[in-house]
Amino acid sequence: MSDLVIFDLDGVLVDTQDAENGALAYLGGLMGLTIGEGAAAELFSGRKMQECIDLMADMAGCAPPDGAMSIVRARCEELIGPSLEPVDGVADALARIPAPKCVASNSPREIIERRLRGAGVLHHFGGGIYSAYDVGAWKPDPRLFLWAASECGADASGCVVIEDSPVGVDAALEAGMRVLQFTPDPSAGPHREGVPTFSSMRRLPELLRAPAPFTPVTARDGGIR
Template sequence: MTDTLSLPSLVIFDCDGVLVDSEPISLGVLTRGLNGIGLALDVETVRARYAGTSMVSIMERVATEDGIQPPDGFAERVKAETLRAFEAELSAMAGIAQALAELALPFCVASSSDPVRLRRSLGLTGLLPLFDGRIFSSAEVARGKPFPDLFLHAAARMGQDPSACLVIEDSVPGVQAARAAGMRVAGFTGGGHWGHDRAGQDLMAAGAARVFTAHADLGRIISGS
């Protein structure tokens, strides 16, 4: 696959940090939860280690890499607290609704979030009607990001060849997954969790062809101009 200037036949959006500005909320909840079971990490470290990956992957890494076995029900409690925080704080990413309304290509969402959180996030922000019937979760595949399974699944369900797809991602594992799937990928750094100056560099190093910070530029990014 090459990063040509030809228009994609399908645009695949990640959700958290791309469509909705959820990462500052969810990373804060996760950090507090991990601190509570003895893992002394700050939010930035949690972002660097876990952003863009599923809760299943996070729990596996905490057990294998840190030697801490999360107590029964820990993941469920973190998920529930995250959803409660979303009810009060979650917002759509600035400009995304208009950008989607102007998008003349097929598009879908493929996210590491579980189906309940994914649909709730889109519903709370008014984006659900734009994606209904075209929503894909890592719960539907054997392996989450950075493996390519989710993006390949989304492309197959949408009837598109992977090489003709463009992925919009905000995390290094997501970019790696898209590239492993043989897809073009653009990195988005407009989310509230990207507070450091290496954000674009990290995504480019992972394989993003270009990086942008505002959804007003989505059309330009898609056209390759």
Template sequence: MMIKSSQTPDRLVIFDLDGVLVDAQGAESQALMRLGLGMGVELTDELADDLFSGKRLSTCIALLEELAGTSAPADAVDIVRSTCEQILRTTLRPIPGVEQVLACLSVHMCVASNSPRGIIHSRLEATGLAEYFGDCIYSAYDIGFWKPDPHLFLWAAETCGYPTDRCVVIEDSTVGVQASLSADIPVLRYSSPAQHAETDEVTSFCDMRHLPALLEAGPSHTLC
């Protein structure tokens, strides 16, 4: 049963994109794994997710180069993005329950992602989520700072007109959580049941339908 949030628009909820709004991280990891195979690096799905989740694409390719002990192709970024988009043509979906949650929240919402602005727009459009954010989209490529640097979240909060103590970040990756904590913005970490874990600093949840209740209860309450 969906819980209707009574939050008023005096609060900003900052959503990550991949792994929080849309299920695209698996495709990106697969594309990087294929590049890795061509460089002589074989990774398991679990290791690939640990290495790549939430990171800038060029950082992921640099990690592959370290593992391979050799340089990636000069057009590695284009190769990975092209492979990823081919996979996503038939697999891209919104995170289960997220559209219903966005429809019921009465808070100001934006997206802040390490992905290029064009990719953010296309993935939101393809999954039917674009209408919930309008122009409130913030790409690390626009300011030249990528998570775990806190600048992206601070920029989104300032541009939307909210102090950090009136913001909450919804993240799934370690680098995103680090960026939020560095920005001194409370963070709720979305994870699958298998990945679910809680620390003293971060509240995590594994069902997107729990988000409205968590936003009302505050970060000291966990639903999973």
């Protein structure tokens, strides 16, 4: 069993990634861009929100509207609606994983806590909530994961990161951590070659008990050897 299991938030613990992508695509529409669901997932998933807004500004050749980030966050909350569900199987998996657990996300801390609370899984993490905004480093920068591990008293080599986005996977590999990529739709991509994937959260406890099947290396070196 791992020394520490580090979870991403959106798309791994709570089902909000589509809403966030849709909210960003909505902002793109205000800027004259048409961004479909597939393109939104490829462009935005796992990235810092400001980076996504800057990317759309480059694509549109114009500045974003005033208060762009507030527009996206408000639209995202509209798309999420009054209830928030955990990813299917997450509550059961968290209850069956005895190793220490934490969350490390590109989202602000208050959003992380609110979404975990709304999904009924906040109690599994105690005080182990780590936001990129607090450390000033956003995935794919590995410093968020390294900071979370340090705060939890774990060595990077003993950590397993649960991610769904390519930028999160790259951050984990750069940090020298084992990573498992959650892919609810195995036919969807992209996936980094050699990184184990799984499509059901109910399998996660057994995957964490299995010996590590690979040695993590940096993303620049090609992922896994």
